[in-house]
Amino acid sequence: MDNISVITMLTLSGLNGTANYRVPLFTVTLLCYCVIWLVNVTVIATIIGDKSLHEPMYIFLCNLCINGLYGTAGFYPKFLSDLLSPAQIISHAGCLLQGFVLHSSAAADFSLLALMAYDRYVAICRPLVYHSVMTKQRISLLVFFAWIVPFYLLFLSTITSTSRLCGSLIPKIYCVNWLVNNLACSVSVATTIIPAFNYTFYIGHACFVVWTYIYMIKTCLKSRENMSRFMQTCMPHVFSVAIFTVCLYFDLLYMRFSSKDLSQNVQNFMAMEFLLIPPVSNPLIYGLKLTKIRKRILNNIRDKCSRPPL
Template sequence: MDNVSVITTFTLSGLNGTANYRVPLFALTLLCYCVIWLVNVTVIVTIIVDKSLHEPMYIFLCNLCINGLYGTSGFYPKFLIDLLSPTHVISYAGCFLQAFVLYSSAGADFSLLALMAYDRYVAICQPLLYHSVMTKQRICVFVFFAWLMPFFLLFVSSITSTMRLCGSHIPKIYCVNFYIFNLACSVSILSIIIPYFNFTFYFGHAVFVVWTYIYMIKTCLRSKENRSKFMKTCLPHLLTLTVFVVSLLFDVFYMRFGSKDLPQSVQNFMAMEFLLFPPIVNPIIYGFQLTQIRKRIQHFVRINVNNVFSNICDFH
């Protein structure tokens, strides 16, 4: 019998054994998801509303925050439902959709961070050419391809969705292509080539970012002004990049090489890292470190607090 026609749902086993503390975990997860929306929407709205922030660095940051909301929407709603449900299943189509959203979001994050590194490289190493290089048209093209290239992973999903599967058990709290590949009845050459191609493509991003920072550091050592610019704008980007890469690599390396003897709660935490820390930390780092964004947010909060107090006084 063809197993493809039988499998209509996948079972996610990552939450097995968490029955005793699902409600506190649900409340904590919901709080984290609300914080993710709050901090990202605050930065997005601030950048969109304030025309003085319509510059390349802030446009890339705005897209980074939008991507954070896109990626987390592929995980948190389903995870919250699973925390309160006795069974943890996901439909065949839903599993591939979730895997696609998570993978494409991670790819877009990497592309946008690479663009932000390039923006800082031009600003510090070639300041006289900055406005001629980072034109509005070029920024639109950069952002378009930063979003478009990860959607090549849709091709991966279409390949895996046509494979004959001999199982439906995924030992994780969400769907990933790696485990779906492992359920295939036979190994396809495309299922080997495409992941390695994607890895090589994004490894090229990493090499490019390292190259830009080497040149930026060399330039900054020769100028006090450039050192100040580096600390104000490059340090937040470097922290953001580090948080994202470390969080993602923890999950990727554990999934492929890690011991299965680790407690399930530790495995779940490692799986959630890149969906928890970058979406919260990124807007907070930039919101506090970049003076213009911090001032705009403080101004916005001050106005709203004054309005609230004014309304209370008028009421009394």
């Protein structure tokens, strides 16, 4: 029998060279994570607590904010711990779990953004049948599949990454299934086919979103009222899709075709973009742009400020 040790612990090398300013970085990161929780919980609580906001668009937005908290929970606690630790290590199982959370959150974001695009398409292009199409039962079913399909696809992708490893160094600040697969002693067909299918599946989501907005813009150009409605309810979604897609694909492209000319700090920022910008921008954009949510949040703040102290 070959005397080959089994690798159970992996090293995240993304924080190498940052020892001199880890405390300031910890403070800034903790502040960002608190902001993410504050803005997302505010939108979630506002939508859940106001029955007038129990409409498809706001239900999808609520799930988008919940997903933002889910995805960031897979990164920030571990990253904050690593900033205060002398060594950035993680178990193989923990690495697979973190990769699953981050990947499934990104995939669920695409699913929910596609649902929001479909909702706006029906509302603007087929307004007469909107309420018969977007029923409570159908909304529940759509939300269910928006969560379960990414979880299932990424679970299949994760369990194919459990083969024996011949390396332990991950050149990133968090775990990614593709980088874990690169450490495997042998390459299986499943580790190539399943991720390829997942990428294709969600590129299809992006194409669907683009198609719906092209169709909606053509429809809205015929009516000033529809154009006003498009600008009011669809522009936040356009910004959310654009921000998330750019952040995610930029990181994916960099990870596949990285350049050694970039400093470690720039690489870390690029890796954190989709875990920082969309979770903050989504609730802020919708909270400021959508009148119902903005008014409800402002009313809640006024009510709390006007209450006499106990």
